[in-house]
Amino acid sequence: MGSTITLKNVAKTYPGGQPALRRLSLTVAAGEFLVLLGPSGCGKSTLLRMIAGLETITEGELHLDRVLANDLDPSERDAAMIFQNFALYPNMTAAENIGFPLAVHKQDPAEVEHRVESAATALGISHLLQRLPGQLSGGERQRVAMGRATVRRPSVFLLDEPLSSLDARLRTRLRLEILSSARKSGATTIYVTHDQAEAMALGDRIAVMRDGILQQVDTPRGLYALPANAFVASFVGTPRISLIHGTVYAPIDGVMAISLGAQQLALAMPLSRDHQMLRVVQGSPLLIGLRPEAVRIAERTRATEFERPLTGIVEHVEFQGHETLLHLSIGGQRADVPPQALPDLPAGPARSNAAGLTRKLISHAKAAVRRRRAASPLPPPSSGIETANSGELVVRASSGAHHRRGQHLPLLVDVRSLLVFDERGERVSPDPTHIPNL
Known part of the structure; x- marks a missing residue:
């Protein structure tokens, strides 16, 4: 089951006084699929990394299931993150990459093999398990990265523009697989993208960001019909308003x-x-x-x-x-x-x-x-x-x-x-x- 994620007046300021996030408050319900949408540099990836524990929080509070998580180690947050560049180990086979999080925790090899097979079957890559990342296409590497994230059965999925480097046809196919995987697992999912069509297709709700400020949070239909401001109105909808x-x-x-x-x-x-x-x-x-x-x-x-x-x-x-x-x-x-x-x-x-x-x-x-x-x-x-x-x-x-x-x-x-x-x-x-x- 997914975790509830609560952000209370969270801010991030880099050395030199450059703000990346400005007192952002947001609650993501357990099992919800929330999309962070905005142009490059708006702070959405920074926010995702703060939830994962890869960035420190300058101000405010992060709660995971009502537990203050500001200072929790990333390994204690029960969160899996999928990056834009896949971040696979080049000297490991697809099977070893998928099973790595389980092997690190010294799980039974038979159980690891079973769960790797199950994840690979769900993603349609069972026939690729013995190949190295360099022998896989971009879409296949992305499936391996998804398998590595899902095999742990985490309570939180964090996806940082995972499809941006793929062609349009493959993006459409894989985003449905991501949505299906998230629904089956019951995990709380936060998905970062600058593509409004992708956001509208995936999100239960969408949080629109601009210059580190949260502009509006609503359903895709609500954002389109009742935008809070001209920026949201122009960013959501094709063709543009x-x-x-x-x-x-x-x-x-x-x-x-x-x-x-x-x-x-x-x-x-x-x-x-x-x-x-x-x-x-x-x-x-x-x-x-x-x-x-x-x-x-x-x-x-x-x-x-x-x-x-x-x-x-x-x-x-x-x-x-x-x-x-x-x-x-x-x-x-x-x-x-x-x-x-x-x-x-x-x-x-x-x-x-x-x-x-x-x-x-x-x-x-x-x-x-x-x-x-x-x-x-x-x-x-x-x-x-x-x-x-x-x-x-x-x-x-x-x-x-x-x-x-x-x-x-x-x-x-x-x-x-x-x-x-x-x-x-x-x-x-x-x-x-x-x-x-x-």
Whole structure:
């Protein structure tokens, strides 16, 4: 059975004052498969090595099944780690590599042989047991490394980007084997990757990290539909979410709308609770996030009551086989994810929802509104779409569609699916009334 892993305000600072982790709190349930996701250098491998006992903890506490483990020797943590480079002994056969953890503990040779055979059979490498690592392919060496980790039957599996050096087809196959092995063993598993597709396919939950700070912990569906900030929204999802600079306009005697530059999206009336909250940020710089499924090409079907029209100019056609991705200009300004603010975070677990954050945002926004004059009325529609500095919007089309660069396309946007972030990248609206079908 797996161990519960609890991290309380854990930090890691290297000599010279360089922080790698900043007061991170997280609980991993026994038997859970948690994925640590983030770009290179965000601290995810450092966190994994701290749990394994290969890195010291500068600040905070690590508990394994309620036992304080900060100073436990790695051999006392009942954890097995699989590295990116396999770390096999080159002068040992595959069988000897798999059985090494058992041989070190002086287990009965017959029992060792039996467990090695069982692990090799489960991984489909029984016919390779007498070969040296140099005689094996990358995928075969990875299976041997997995066998060495599972043969001990540890309570914790720690995997540090174990598939990153393999080709795409083999990665897809082996990640299913890793998931199957973890499920059968019942071990608590923490898997490090920078590949969001891999994270979405494997994780019971995903912890997204950036610059040593835990951004959000949620299920794959929750991260995709309700990202805590623009960084999470842009890091999770393929194709990447479209972020466009925008502004909310709420004239007293008119319809509330979001300006995207040359075009506007009028919000559905009466306003949803989610959209009502946007009144407090009217006139402020915002980032508007649109997933591809929130936008469709307007064909012969009529718009629903929640859809609003846009016009897009095709800039690039990306053929994917099963579908075609259209990159469109809509006369806006493409936005980048704002840089990470780096002050120490307050104690406590990473947020899995934005309710507390939103209260702070509303307070901040109301103060900003009081300091500025009343919002300007809705600007008049543009007579055309400016292609210079335009925002990029990605829309899915069928694989049989034939679109060309420069083509004007009528679009329909489901305004219930808008994700709105402030200029710092924090999500403004916490409770969307509509979650797209995933």
